[in-house]
Amino acid sequence: SQQGEEDPQALSIQEGENATMNCSYKTSINNLQWYRQNSGRGLVHLILIRSNEREKHSGRLRVTLDTSKKSSSLLITASRAADTASYFCATDVVGDSSYKLIFGSGTRLLVRP
Amino acid sequence: DAGVIQSPRHEVTEMGQEVTLRCKPISGHNSLFWYRQTMMRGLELLIYFNNNVPIDDSGMPEDRFSAKMPNASFSTLKIQPSEPRDSAVYFCASSSGEGEPQHFGDGTRLSIL
Numbered sequence: 456s457q458q459g460e461e462d463p464q465a466l467s468i469q470e471g472e473n474a475t476m477n478c479s480y481k482t483s484i485n486n487l488q489w490y491r492q493n494s495g496r497g498l499v500h501l502i503l504i505r506s507n508e509r510e511k512h513s514g515r516l517r518v519t520l521d522t523s524k525k526s527s528s529l530l531i532t533a534s535r536a537a538d539t540a541s542y543f544c545a546t547d548v549v550g551d552s553s554y555k556l557i558f559g560s561g562t563r564l565l566v567r568p
Numbered sequence: 569d570a571g572v573i574q575s576p577r578h579e580v581t582e583m584g585q586e587v588t589l590r591c592k593p594i595s596g597h598n599s600l601f602w603y604r605q606t607m608m609r610g611l612e613l614l615i616y617f618n619n620n621v622p623i624d625d626s627g628m629p630e631d632r633f634s635a636k637m638p639n640a641s642f643s644t645l646k647i648q649p650s651e652p653r654d655s656a657v658y659f660c661a662s663s664s665g666e667g668e669p670q671h672f673g674d675g676t677r678l679s680i681l
Contacts, residue, residue, distance in 0.1 A: 486667055497572070497659055497672030498611075543611070553667035554599055555624065558611040 459564040462543060469567050474531040476562040478544030485547050487520055488556065489529050492541045499543075503531075505555075534566045570594070572673035574660050586648040589676045591660030592641055601670060602635055603659040609658075617643065621629050650680045658663045 462477045462521055478487070486505045490498040504511045504520045504527070512520045517530040541563050545556040581587055593600050601616040603655040615625040620637045628635070632651070637643040647654055657677050661670040 488669060490672075497661075497674045498670075500669035500671065503667075503669055534630075547667065551662075554601075554616055554618070554622065554663070555613060556670065560610050 459544070461559045463505055463562060464560070465563045465565070467565040470534060470536055472488065472534055474521075474534050474538070474564055474566070476529045476542050476564070478527045478529070478559055480527075480544075480546045480559075481525065484564045485553050486551055487518075487527050488545045489516075489518060489527075490545060490558075492543065492561070494540075498543065508522040531564075534564075536566050536568045538564060540567045541562060572660055572662055572671055574658075574673035574676050576676060577616055577674065578677045578679075580681065581650060582681050584622070584649045586646065587650045587654075587678060587680075587681075589645040589658050589660075589678070591643045593643070593660070594671055597643065597664050597671070598640070599663045599665070600637060600643050601661040601663070602643070603661065603672075605657045605659060605675070606655075612646070625646030642680035649672060652680045654678065655680050 458489050468474050484506055486503055486521050488503045489501045491501055492498045502513050502516055504518050506522055507542045515532045541561040543558050543561045545558045547553040575590045598619050602614040604614055605611045605612050614627040615635045616623055617637045633644045633647055657675045659672050659675045661672040663670045
């Protein structure tokens, strides 16, 4: 069963614009992670946010977590063509091993030059 | 630094044949994961190991699938006999601890004819 669901499924923006992707999940978590996948490649870890954190930044990335709403958002500022990829959220489940991540279905981001 | 290395990158074989996928995790990582990615089901965890010991294989779809980790630097995922519905991209990932980011290889694209 899927824990995380990303929204939107696909997003097309112009280079320089900001991109926002959302993730909703169903059960209590210890942490939530965001990954990027370029076509034909493996997933690359972007950022991890723990359940007691509300916001985290890394370069042009900003992640928020609202545990009361069981949702997270990933904001990419000043997007570049190289940001074109699929983005996935992944969560663990409280009561289960935090080694086990459940991935959402992903958001496909296209950044037009 | 070398990342997670998977081989082969592509495999095309006929139904009924044995398929062996290989993975070399990042040196020093004590956890290894096998995932399968398809359009229909997304990214699914098949099995994971801690310190070379299989911990959770609840995601392995059938007895036709088996995985081993004979030492800290090598793991295999075997399908015998293979079926067309096993066609997918299989990823190996490793991490340094519970709740830590996972590092993915570039996957093996498997096609069963």
